[in-house]
Amino acid sequence: MSLVSVLPARYADVVEIARRMRNMDAEEIWPVTIARTAETLALGAVAGEGYKFVALYGAVPVATWGASPTRPGVVSVWMFSTDQWQKVALTVTRHIRKELIPFLISDGCVRAECWSHSGHHVAHKWLGILGAVKEASVEDYGINRVPYHCFSWTRSRLEREGLFNVCWPNGSENSIHASNAPTATSARGSTNQG
Numbered sequence: 184m185s186l187v188s189v190l191p192a193r194y195a196d197v198v199e200i201a202r203r204m205r206n207m208d209a210e211e212i213w214p215v216t217i218a219r220t221a222e223t224l225a226l227g228a229v230a231g232e233g234y235k236f237v238a239l240y241g242a243v244p245v246a247t248w249g250a251s252p253t254r255p256g257v258v259s260v261w262m263f264s265t266d267q268w269q270k271v272a273l274t275v276t277r278h279i280r281k282e283l284i285p286f287l288i289s290d291g292c293v294r295a296e297c298w299s300h301s302g303h304h305v306a307h308k309w310l311g312i313l314g315a316v317k318e319a320s321v322e323d324y325g326i327n328r329v330p331y332h333c334f335s336w337t338r339s340r341l342e343r344e345g346l347f348n349v350c351w352p353n354g355s356e357n358s359i360h361a362s363n364a365p366t367a368t369s370a371r372g373s374t375n376q377g
Contacts, residue, residue, distance in 0.1 A: 187274040192235035196244035198225035200237070200265055208263040211300035214327035233258065234283060238271035245271045250283065256293040262306075272309075279313055284336065293338040301330040310334040 190196075201221035204212070218224035229235055233251035237244050246264035253259045264271070287295060297315065299306045307317070315334035324331035 185274070186241050187271050188239050189236055189274060189278050190239065192229050192237045192247055192249065194225055194229050196237040196239070197228050197235075197247045198222055199244045200247050200263065201225045201228075203265040204263050205266045205268060207303050207305060210327075211303045211306065212263060214300075214329075215298065215325035215331070228261075234286070236278065236283075238264075238275050238278075240267055240270045243267070246275055248275065248279065250287055250292075250295060256291055258287060258292055258295045260295050260297045276309070276312065284314075288338065288341075294335060295337075296333055296335040298324065298331045298333055300327075301332060307332065307334070316340065 198221055201224045204221075212224070216224060216227070218227050228247060228249065231251065233249055235249035235251075236247065238246040244265075245267045246262065248260070248262035250258040250260045262275075284295075295315075297310060299310065301320070310317075311334075313336075315336055317332050318335050319333040320330050321333070322328075322330050
């Protein structure tokens with residue numbers, strides 16, 4: 184049995200992760216958010232529409248991630264973790280690839296995007312593993328005035344590259360409806376073996 188579990192995000196877990204956030208994530212997040220404390224960051228992460236999760240290692244909250252709508256059919260994806268990231272990385276990666284991305288597609292999402300600090304090379308590599316493409320770089324993105332990169336997943340790109348059906352569990356678009364699709368307000372969680 185795995186020590187890693189994935190659950191719907193709760194404020195208590197997210198605030199604990201925010202208080203112990205790894206330095207790379209802090210350097211990326213604090214300059215581009217209106218939140219000024221771990222408490223307000225956690226509140227913003229769990230409030231509102233979207234899909235939000237936490238990964239626990241045993242009983243310890245280690246990482247949180249989600250997808251929040253910004254426009255019709257468009258979501259902003261995000262993630263931050265503690266220095267224990269490596270203990271949950273495989274499980275989180277599998278959850279995003281096998282559950283979250285297929286659910287976003289079935290929910291009508293046509294674009295998911297993530298903005299990342301130009302120096303956060305670990306995040307850039309991980310986003311590539313998740314299938315995101317770096318499509319833009321901008322300067323002065325936030326008060327730290329450093330470049331940020333936009334990584335994205337688009338339905339058109341998946342269709343052009345013949346990857347659209349690869350994103351569905353068991354290769355079937357209909358299988359997502361039979362599974363426990365993630366919900367923003369769902370009380371049930373899923374446990375992924377890492």
